[in-house]
Structure formats: C-alpha cells, structure tokens
Amino acid sequence: MKNKKYSKLIILGSGPAGYTAAIYAARSNLNPFLITGINKGGQLMNTNEIENWPGDFNKITGPELMNRMYLHALNFNIKIITDNIIKVDFKNKPFVLNGEKYTYIADAIIIATGASPRYLGLESEELFKGKGVSTCAVCDGFFYKGKEIAVVGGGNTAIEETLYLSNFVKKVHLIHRKSNFSAEKILVSRLMNKIQEKKVILHLNYTVKKIFGNVLGVNSILIEKIKLKEKKEKTLAVSGLFVAIGHVPNTNIFIDQLKIKNGYIQVSRETHGNYTQTSIPGIFAAGDVIDHVYRQAITSSSSGCMAALDSERYLNSIKL
Ligand code: FAD
Ligand code: NAP
Numbered sequence: 001m002k003n004k005k006y007s008k009l010i011i012l013g014s015g016p017a018g019y020t021a022a023i024y025a026a027r028s029n030l031n032p033f034l035i036t037g038i039n040k041g042g043q044l045m046n047t048n049e050i051e052n053w054p055g056d057f058n059k060i061t062g063p064e065l066m067n068r069m070y071l072h073a074l075n076f077n078i079k080i081i082t083d084n085i086i087k088v089d090f091k092n093k094p095f096v097l098n099g100e101k102y103t104y105i106a107d108a109i110i111i112a113t114g115a116s117p118r119y120l121g122l123e124s125e126e127l128f129k130g131k132g133v134s135t136c137a138v139c140d141g142f143f144y145k146g147k148e149i150a151v152v153g154g155g156n157t158a159i160e161e162t163l164y165l166s167n168f169v170k171k172v173h174l175i176h177r178k179s180n181f182s183a184e185k186i187l188v189s190r191l192m193n194k195i196q197e198k199k200v201i202l203h204l205n206y207t208v209k210k211i212f213g214n215v216l217g218v219n220s221i222l223i224e225k226i227k228l229k230e231k232k233e234k235t236l237a238v239s240g241l242f243v244a245i246g247h248v249p250n251t252n253i254f255i256d257q258l259k260i261k262n263g264y265i266q267v268s269r270e271t272h273g274n275y276t277q278t279s280i281p282g283i284f285a286a287g288d289v290i291d292h293v294y295r296q297a298i299t300s301s302s303s304g305c306m307a308a309l310d311s312e313r314y315l316n317s318i319k320l
Helices: 016-027 042-046 062-075 123-128 137-144 156-166 185-196 297-318
Strands: 004-012 033-035 079-081 085-089 095-099 103-111 115-117 148-152 171-176 200-204 206-214 217-225 232-236 241-243 247-249 283-285
Touching: 004 016, 004 297, 016 033, 016 042, 016 062, 016 103, 016 297, 033 103, 042 062, 042 137, 062 079, 103 297, 123 206, 123 241, 137 156, 137 241, 148 156, 148 206, 156 171, 156 185, 171 206, 185 200, 283 297
Parallel strands: 004 033, 004 103, 033 079, 103 283, 148 171, 148 241, 171 200
Antiparallel strands: 085 095, 095 103, 115 247, 206 217, 217 232
16 A cells, blocks of 8 residues: 555646646645656756747756756745656545555646657667667767767757757758648758758658667668659668657546547636636646647746646635
C-alpha cells in the first residue's frame, strides 16, 4: 500500500501551464501540490533559445526559463513532488490519483500534462530509437558533431532543430512531406540562409520510408518522393535522424474518465468563466493538453492561470 497524500488542489505537470497554475493557486491560499511527471520542466527543456517569451529579449534557453518558473513556484512554498501519475479515479469524490510513489487525494485537480513528441511509426524507427533516432536536438545533437544528419518535419520544431544542428554538424538534410513550411517566417528565412551556405539540403515532398544501421547506430535512410506518379527513392548516408513531426497530447490515463476529442481533453470554453472545466466539475485542464491550435509557452501559461482561477471558484462553491 502506498502512502496517501491529501491536498485541496493538485496540479499535474511542471511545464508552463502547471507552474503558472500553481503560482496563481498559491496566491489564493489553496496550498496546492504540483506533481512534476517524468519530464520536469516540460517540453521547453528540449529547446535552446526562446525568443518569444515577453520581457526576455536577451535570448533565454528553455531550461533557464523553466528553472525560473520552478524557483518562482518554490518562492510561494508550493509543494513540488517528483512523481508520475499512472492511474486516476475521477468517478467518485474526492478524486484519487495513483502515482508511482504515492496515492493522492484531492478535491480539485488541474491537468497540465502537455504533449510528447510524435514518431513516424516505422518499424525501423523503433529499432534505432536512442541509437541514431532522436526527437531532441538539444539533448542528442552533440553526438553528431562533424557528421551528416537528417531532420524530418516542416513546423517550428523541425526548422529550429535544423538551424541549431547546422551550427556544428557537417550537413543537415531536411525532409518535409510538403513543398511549403508551417513554421514562422523568421525561422524559414534563417533556414534559406543556411541553404545558401550549403549547410542544409532540402528534400521537399519526401517522406522517410526506412532507417538502416547496425549495432553502432544509424548509417542511412531511404526517402521517397510523394505526389509523383512514378516512385522516386533516394538513400541518404546519415548517422542520425531527428524526428520533429509534432506532438501528441498526454491523455492516455484520462481516456475512460474524461471527454476527449482527437486525443485532447475537452474543456467547456465557456466565455463567461469556467473556461477550463473538463467534463467533470472539479477537474480542470490547461496548456497543450487542451490545445491543438496555438501550443505555445505563453498560451499554456495563460490557460494555466485560468484553470487556477476556475478551480478557486469551484473550491469556494463546494465549501469544504
Ligand atoms: P508541457 O511543457 O508539455 O509539460 C507537460 C508536463 O506534464 C511535464 O512536466 C510532464 O512531466 C508532465 N506530465 C505528463 N504526464 C504526466 C503524468 N502522467 N503525471 C504527472 N505529470 C505528467 N513555445 C514557445 O512559446 N516558444 C518557443 O520558443 C517554443 N519552443 C519549443 C521548442 C520545442 C523543441 C518544442 C517541442 C516546443 C516549443 N514550444 C515553444 C512549445 C511549448 O514548449 C509548449 O507549448 C509548452 O511547453 C506547453 O506547456 P504545457 O505546460 O502545456 O506542457
Ligand atoms: P507542428 O507545428 O504540428 O508541425 C508538425 C510538422 O510535421 C508539420 O510540418 C507536419 O506536416 C509534419 N508531419 C506531421 N506528421 C508527419 C508524418 N507522419 N510524417 C512526416 N511529417 C509529418 O509541430 P511542431 O513543429 O513540433 O510544433 C508544435 C507546437 O510548438 C507549435 O504550436 C509550434 O508553434 C510550437 N513551437 C514553437 C516554437 C517557437 O515559438 N519558436 C518552436 C517550436 C515549437 P504537415 O504540415 O504536412 O502536417
């Protein structure tokens, strides 16, 4: 039997949404617990530069920003617990969360479990995960210094990772399944400069078909041109593949408990308050886990703030 811990309000997740919710809840004297999950600090821990966090114009790294949010939460004496929730029971009140270390009981919960990188779904990708296939250039890029590598994707993450890696690898092959990018224009124009410098080679309208290698890791990939009547394939001799094709919301443990649409937790989006309430009163959700459109640090923080205000109103209404 695991030890039980109780708090009026428990927040799941230590990304921008979770920390912001915790700071607001602490200022309302709700004494929340914040459970970090496996990825303390969330997705921004994997990025090198943040240029769009208002007030921080002197480039700040993701880990620096998240450490500041952590210290800000500590400053309000928020109980930050390193644990990962594996099962929940929202069918009865108070709500129960089963963690790897403890069992938690709460009257209200804010889910801010964010999202995890999407993979291509190839069998060969499974074989080489951690041995040449990576979803984090900042974490693994160092191993490819002076080598030729590939990045797949056409959004902000793919372009940022390409730009970052091109500073120290020999060459980056950027593979994208369309002919235009969804990334921000400022990033695309930086990419064009790198293409002119011949540090980046573009493979537009291509998909990755297979990854090859041996015990030492990846040594090549097969890519296939799409939108062509005849098949056109190319083999690229690369020692690493960075997969940057978006993210999937972390909602598996809530599937039989809450209303979920296309993987995202549904919230009321009520325009007169209570925007972040899920299908169960007392359970709120914020950040990338409810958002398939904006998915930014600032939008996650702002919905974290809303969830804290909504949960305060809820806790007042049930008069514990
Ligand atoms: P996340 O940051 O995903 O955090 C989720 C948290 O939930 C984690 O702490 C995790 O451990 C926890 N968790 C998950 N499951 C559980 C569980 N079962 N139990 C307990 N805890 C759990 N946005 C910008 O605005 N500017 C940028 O420059 C920028 N750069 C980016 C670069 C990269 C490489 C990536 C991938 C994203 C970037 N983004 C950027 C987007 C931004 O990172 C996300 O929008 C933001 O982190 C979402 O915050 P969040 O708090 O909702 O979730
Ligand atoms: P994203 O914006 O969803 O882009 C995913 C990219 O991968 C798209 O180009 C998509 O192509 C492609 N893709 C998806 N599935 C694929 C598959 N199976 N095979 C090949 N390609 C596939 O994801 P993201 O770039 O990770 O960004 C996620 C969020 O974080 C966004 O909101 C982004 O703005 C934010 N972010 C912000 C910054 C910043 O502010 N500097 C940096 C990084 C991320 P299609 O277009 O064809 O679908």
